[in-house]
Amino acid sequence: MSDPRPYRNELLRRMMPDDLALIEPYMTRRNLPLRAMLVTPDTPIEAVHFMEHGIAAVIARTASGHGAEVGFIGFEGMTGASLVMGDDRAAHACSMLFEGEAIRIDAVHFNAALAASPTLRLYLLRFVNYMQTQTGCTALANAQLKLEERLARWLLMCDDRLPDERMAITHEFLASMLGVRRPGVTITLQLLEGRSLIRSRRGEVIIRDRAGLIELANGSYGEAEAEYARLIGDIGAAQA
Incomplete structure (x- = not known):
């Protein structure tokens, strides 16, 4: 790795050189297919993954499996990230929502x-800290907002992390x-399409009007993103 910052991951790009040098010898690049399990609940975490491409979702489940x-x-x-807080396991699962690539470091190193x-x-x-803010914003949106507002926020968060406006995703998975x-998801997608905010095809959603989605999100999008910029930095440069 001759380039001192050959990463797309923002945490690695902004890490202090001495700290980066501690973990670089143990980095391996991994392709991560759809639904690849990265963290299993209540099981020792085997490795951390610094995401380069794609999206991982943290999933909470009830005892009945919902x-x-x-x-x-x-x-x-x-x-x-539980390892950062001194724990060796997490309460929630984490798996790939959109396939991608990550830099893996085993938990021991x-x-x-x-x-x-x-x-x-x-x-x-x-x-x-940022993830706690994001989770809090999600909880508030789930408790207080209409489905179309929640869906607008969800699509915007995907758009922030994917290379283009096309998302290969089914109505069932969105639900x-x-x-x-x-x-409910099908009706809401039709509503957003009727407002020319998105185009919905079988197994695919295409964003057409990002500004319109931000307005529809009714203030639920932006707080966590601003907190990331305050704590770590603006992620816009990595998207260029």
């Missing part, structure tokens, strides 16, 4: 780097992520 998305991780972040460098842990705790029934 689940909903409670967090998004794209090229701005990492999986397995990652923990050793955290122990060797207080600045590395403090830096990555900023990301943990499972939002924790609602499929017919």
Whole structure:
């Protein structure tokens, strides 16, 4: 790796050189297919993944198996952040929502780097703080907003992390992520398409009017994104 910052992942791009040097020898690039499990609940975390492409979703599930998305991780972040907080496992699953690529570091070497460098842990705790804000915004949206507002926010968050406006996703999968029934998602997609905000095809959603989606999101999009910029930095440069 001759380029000192050969990464798309924002955490790696902004990491202090000395901290980066601690983990670089243990980095491996991995292709991650759709639904690849990165974190299994209540099981020791084997590795962290600094996302380069694609989106991983944090999924909370009830005892009966019903689940909903409670967090998004794209090229701005990492999986397995419980290790940063001194725990070896997480309460929620994390799996690939859109296929992609990540830089993997096994937990043993990652923990050793955290122990060797207080600045590395403090830096990555900023990301943990951001994720708590994102999760709080999701909880508020789920509790207070209409489905069309929640869907607008969800699509915007995908758009932030994907290379173009096309998203290969089914109505059924959208319903499972939002924790609602499929017919509601179908009707809501039709509503957004009728407003020329998106184009919905079989197994694909295309964003046509991002500004319109932001308006429809009714204030639910933007707070977490602003917190990331405050804590870590603007992610716009990596999208260029």
